[in-house]
Amino acid sequence: MRAHPAEYELVAPRTLPAVLALLAEAPGDWLPIAGGTDVMVQYSAGNLRARKLVSIWNLPELRRIEVFPDEIQIGAGCTYTDLREHAIVNQEFALLSCAARWTGGIANQNRGTLGGNIVNASPAADSLPALLVYEAELLLVSLGGEHRVPYRNFHIGYRRTQLAPDELIRAICLKRRFSEYYAQTRKVGARNAQAISKVCLAALGRLAGGVVEDIRLAMGSVAPVPLRLKETERIAKGKQINAALIQLARTTAAAEVRPIDDIRSTARYRAAVAGNLVAEFLEQLSAGGSMSDVLARWNSLRADAAEGEILPCCGSKAWARGMAARRPILDEATLLATSDHVWKSLPESDWMEAFHSHPRIGESRSPDSSPARSAAWSGEEQLEVGNASEDVKVALAQENRAYEQRFKRIFIVCATGKSTPEILEILRRCLRNDETTELHEAAEQQRQIAHLRLKKWLSL
Numbered sequence: 413m414r415a416h417p418a419e420y421e422l423v424a425p426r427t428l429p430a431v432l433a434l435l436a437e438a439p440g441d442w443l444p445i446a447g448g449t450d451v452m453v454q455y456s457a458g459n460l461r462a463r464k465l466v467s468i469w470n471l472p473e474l475r476r477i478e479v480f481p482d483e484i485q486i487g488a489g490c491t492y493t494d495l496r497e498h499a500i501v502n503q504e505f506a507l508l509s510c511a512a513r514w515t516g517g518i519a520n521q522n523r524g525t526l527g528g529n530i531v532n533a534s535p536a537a538d539s540l541p542a543l544l545v546y547e548a549e550l551l552l553v554s555l556g557g558e559h560r561v562p563y564r565n566f567h568i569g570y571r572r573t574q575l576a577p578d579e580l581i582r583a584i585c586l587k588r589r590f591s592e593y594y595a596q597t598r599k600v601g602a603r604n605a606q607a608i609s610k611v612c613l614a615a616l617g618r619l620a621g622g623v624v625e626d627i628r629l630a631m632g633s634v635a636p637v638p639l640r641l642k643e644t645e646r647i648a649k650g651k652q653i654n655a656a657l658i659q660l661a662r663t664t665a666a667a668e669v670r671p672i673d674d675i676r677s678t679a680r681y682r683a684a685v686a687g688n689l690v691a692e693f694l695e696q697l698s699a700g701g702s703m704s705d706v707l708a709r710w711n712s713l714r715a716d717a718a719e720g721e722i723l724p725c726c727g728s729k730a731w732a733r734g735m736a737a738r739r740p741i742l743d744e745a746t747l748l749a750t751s752d753h754v755w756k757s758l759p760e761s762d763w764m765e766a767f768h769s770h771p772r773i774g775e776s777r778s779p780d781s782s783p784a785r786s787a788a789w790s791g792e793e794q795l796e797v798g799n800a801s802e803d804v805k806v807a808l809a810q811e812n813r814a815y816e817q818r819f820k821r822i823f824i825v826c827a828t829g830k831s832t833p834e835i836l837e838i839l840r841r842c843l844r845n846d847e848t849t850e851l852h853e854a855a856e857q858q859r860q861i862a863h864l865r866l867k868k869w870l871s872l
């Protein structure tokens with residue numbers, strides 16, 4: 413049962429030495445509280461054993477990100493929002509900023525800190541696999557001074573760490589040598605944000621002369637502590653990626669993880685997913701695996717510029733905002749999946765905005781409000797229509813009018829690769845749909861158009 417609030421003591425010394433002195437005075441008596449997003453959950457559940465809390469939220473030494481030529485030092489009190497908004501973290505440590513993006517919701521990202529995620533020591537914590545593959549080091553500080561420990565040794569068992577009671581994590585150090593690596597991260601869960609992972613992956617790889625020169629794989633939710641898949645890395649290193657290696661890596665990863673059954677998933681499912689994620693990563697690494705230049709640049713743009721650049725791929729401003737808010741996006745598969753997710757979550761009014769950014773099928777002129785790139789893509793998509801016979805064009809114009817009278821909007825079809833008679837046939841079929849069915853068919857066509865345009869955008 414939760415203790416009465418009066419039984420708790422909360423102090424907030426203004427300086428780091430004052431906090432460290434308090435911790436040293438009575439080691440174990442005082443519990444540091446940073447953002448409080450884990451501590452307060454324990455409090456509400458009646459599981460918070462500590463009665464004395466010392467706030468470290470406002471300590472400047474813990475709240476800054478320092479950039480040096482060969483490494484960055486992220487203050488342990490930096491929030492997920494701080495990570496998401498930092499240019500170097502975004503550009504060079506995208507696995508970490510991705511994890512920050514899908515840790516809880518915005519409110520949680522404004523309060524939750526990287527140091528808190530490490531010390532809370534959940535095997536499902538989203539940022540920890542990224543720290544493993546980047547081979548992070550932790551700066552631990554106490555009154556006695558500061559020392560560095562490799563993060564890989566920090567978690568010594570289920571929810572146990574090597575932190576001494578009088579110590580704090582001051583900073584997390586990351587070497588700046590991964591910007592040339594292909595990076596991929598996956599969170600498999602009920603959904604990305606606001607759900608605890610069933611399995612999460614952070615992976616880095618680099619090919620040289622067609623063979624795997626370096627590979628780093630780490631997973632969460634598959635063992636009592638976040639796990640680096642050393643055996644799977646070993647069998648892949650120095651090899652050419654082919655079907656046999658992918659299969660071997662899949663089975664090795666599935667055997668190397670040590671998952672359990674719990675309320676979120678089963679051990680069998682988690683092992684199968686672990687194998688599949690590793691196989692998918694190797695496939696993409698062999699297919700050229702490096703982050704597209706377009707995505708790398710777009711990830712580091714200011715939000716308004718990023719929205720403006722991606723808008724022509726869909727036409728809905730809310731969609732463009734949603735996409736920009738979900739950066740960094742590391743690869744094409746994630747880009748397309750994110751597009752689907754954002755698109756499906758929009759209300760009808762935003763769908764309409766996207767529909768109306770297209771020219772009528774059979775007409776080349778885009779609405780004046782459409783960006784030039786959208787108009788150019790529309791022209792390419794409707795290339796076939798321009799070559800149709802006059803009869804077919806007249807029929808198309810007639811059916812377009814009928815459609816607009818019936819549904820009060822223009823007809824949407826993903827025209828790429830379709831002949832004009834095919835489009836006419838689809839249009840006639842759509843005219844027989846009821847309102848709701850047709851709205852969803854149009855939305856599906858728009859989803860497909862966005863996919864094709866996103867792929868074109870990536871190859872610009």
Ligand SMILES: Cc1cc2nc3c(=O)[nH]c(=O)nc-3n(C[C@H](O)[C@H](O)[C@H](O)COP(=O)(O)OP(=O)(O)OC[C@H]3O[C@@H](n4cnc5c(N)ncnc54)[C@H](O)[C@@H]3O)c2cc1C
Nearest residue numbers: 446447448449450451516524525527528529531537538581
């Ligand atoms: C709604 C919600 C959704 C969430 N979703 C996710 C999610 O999707 N993925 C995920 O990984 N986590 C998630 N979390 C968990 C949580 O937000 C993170 O673990 C967060 O990073 C904890 O940071 P904090 O600053 O809030 O930690 P606090 O609650 O302040 O502290 C947690 C622990 O860390 C210790 N601590 C904090 N900072 C330091 C330091 N610098 N040195 C030494 N000890 C320290 C504290 O003493 C305490 O033991 C979620 C939480 C909530 C409430």
